[in-house]
Amino acid sequence: MKHRIVILGAGYAGATAAGRLAKRLHRDDVEITLVNADPDFVERVRLHQLAAGQDLPVRSLRKMFAGTGVEVRIAWVDSVDADRKTVELIGEQGAETLAYDTLVYALGSTVADFGAPGVVEHAHQVASKQAALRLRERLNQLRADETVLIVGGGLTSIEIATEIAEARPDLKVAVAARGGVGDWLDEKAQSHLRGAFERFGITVHEQADVTRVAEDGVATRSGAKILAQMTVWTAGFDVHPIAAASTLTVSATGRIVVDATQRSVSHPDVYAIGDAAHAAGVGGKTLRMGCATASPMAWLGADAIAARLAGREVPNAPIGYNSQCISLGRRDAILQKVTKEDQPTSKVDVGRKAARMKELICSIAAWCVRHPTLLAPSRRRRVETGAAASVETV
Ligand SMILES: Cc1cc2nc3c(=O)[nH]c(=O)nc-3n(C[C@H](O)[C@H](O)[C@H](O)COP(=O)(O)OP(=O)(O)OC[C@H]3O[C@@H](n4cnc5c(N)ncnc54)[C@H](O)[C@@H]3O)c2cc1C
Numbered sequence: 001m002k003h004r005i006v007i008l009g010a011g012y013a014g015a016t017a018a019g020r021l022a023k024r025l026h027r028d029d030v031e032i033t034l035v036n037a038d039p040d041f042v043e044r045v046r047l048h049q050l051a052a053g054q055d056l057p058v059r060s061l062r063k064m065f066a067g068t069g070v071e072v073r074i075a076w077v078d079s080v081d082a083d084r085k086t087v088e089l090i091g092e093q094g095a096e097t098l099a100y101d102t103l104v105y106a107l108g109s110t111v112a113d114f115g116a117p118g119v120v121e122h123a124h125q126v127a128s129k130q131a132a133l134r135l136r137e138r139l140n141q142l143r144a145d146e147t148v149l150i151v152g153g154g155l156t157s158i159e160i161a162t163e164i165a166e167a168r169p170d171l172k173v174a175v176a177a178r179g180g181v182g183d184w185l186d187e188k189a190q191s192h193l194r195g196a197f198e199r200f201g202i203t204v205h206e207q208a209d210v211t212r213v214a215e216d217g218v219a220t221r222s223g224a225k226i227l228a229q230m231t232v233w234t235a236g237f238d239v240h241p242i243a244a245a246s247t248l249t250v251s252a253t254g255r256i257v258v259d260a261t262q263r264s265v266s267h268p269d270v271y272a273i274g275d276a277a278h279a280a281g282v283g284g285k286t287l288r289m290g291c292a293t294a295s296p297m298a299w300l301g302a303d304a305i306a307a308r309l310a311g312r313e314v315p316n317a318p319i320g321y322n323s324q325c326i327s328l329g330r331r332d333a334i335l336q337k338v339t340k341e342d343q344p345t346s347k348v349d350v351g352r353k354a355a356r357m358k359e360l361i362c363s364i365a366a367w368c369v370r371h372p373t374l375l376a377p378s379r380r381r382r383v384e385t386g387a388a389a390s391v392e393t394v
Helices: 012-024 044-051 129-141 155-167 187-200 291-310 351-370 387-393
Strands: 003-008 030-036 070-081 086-091 094-099 102-105 109-111 147-151 172-176 203-205 210-214 217-220 225-227 230-233 237-239 270-272 323-327 333-338 344-350
Touching: 003 012, 012 030, 012 070, 012 102, 012 291, 012 351, 044 129, 044 155, 044 351, 070 094, 102 291, 129 230, 147 155, 147 217, 155 172, 155 187, 155 323, 187 333, 187 344, 270 291, 291 351, 323 351, 333 351, 344 351
Parallel strands: 003 030, 003 102, 030 070, 102 270, 147 172, 147 230, 172 203
Antiparallel strands: 070 086, 086 094, 109 237, 210 217, 217 225, 323 333, 333 344
16 A cells, blocks of 8 residues: 555645645655645735735646646545544545645645734634735735835835835825834844835834724824724734644644744654744744745755655755845845844845845745655655554654
8 A cells, every 4th residue: 555645735734745745755655645725826925916916927836737647636625534544625526534644734834913903803814815816806906105014123014014005106105013124123223124115105103012903094002093994914923723732732822832843842743834834943043934945944854754655864954044134115125145044144135136046046945845746856765565554663
């Protein structure tokens, strides 16, 4: 009987891992199933572009994986039973149970509302394609001089604020952040960011801890009200509750706790990668959610699975960072070099050169997913007899 590998989620992490496993393992030995709710690959790092009115290419997962040996199943993952080794799906044929020998959990993340009242009812967000399209529709309804308020001071907030300001110079764009906006960046990057916001006419409300969203704006902890015709919530990301509802060991925020090979610390036949995984990187620091984390996690996890099944040495090099690249509309960006531990350094590129780099990075990330079996060196291993059993008991 073939070893059944089931991968949940076909974002940057899941799709990359599926392709790499197909390249690493022999088709006669393994059955690889990739489950995803959306029939297309969603370039999540470009959702602010989609929200601001740009069209993104549609990439069918079934076409991407045709001929690779990976079976794509379009279905909603409802629950995981990590003890019985089954997954409950709601798919094209209705509800079904999928059994696995090895599970790769890569369901990504969604927006975090931190329990603030009114976020779900009144705020827009860009964490999923559907949400970005709703945001785009509302944006189209806004008239000149109406205000869009972005809540959050991080990377997503900066990218969506500048993208909207560039696409709709007739609107008033404002950002409200609990602390500062982009305040973790090096001074040169912060100074460039301030200049870009000034150029776009973006108003910044710093030290504004938003506690409630209403139809006509937001309220802050200090009792102030910021009026806006539309609010976009980008205050953070949260994981789907599926892992926390299982017996898998999860962090306080519901991410699956994994070891240096992306393997669950409680269930050795489960691997978690991407935003859904809680892992330590270089220096022991918890890796942040990001595309920059998802791809190396996918390579590491897939290689570890393949190595264990083939009875070979398991790779476990810790993941480190290189840069943070933030778009400021289509013609400007900040390329902030960071240490492997993700600490900003004084090396910063800005302007058109950085914008071209950002575009290149996004394109390469999508290219790697679109050509899932091209990048991994072709060293297809045979699964060792009894490997499935050893995966269960190690
Ligand atoms: C606007 C925006 C800009 C960003 N910019 C950057 C950036 O510049 N740099 C960076 O490093 N990161 C960036 N990120 C973060 C980055 O997109 C994520 O960290 C990355 O997508 C995580 O990859 P993943 O594979 O773990 O999850 P995802 O890419 O979210 O993929 C998860 C997949 O699982 C599917 N799924 C989820 N739940 C279910 C379910 N119950 N059933 C079936 N399928 C399901 C989803 O449809 C999706 O296909 C950005 C995010 C956003 C929203």
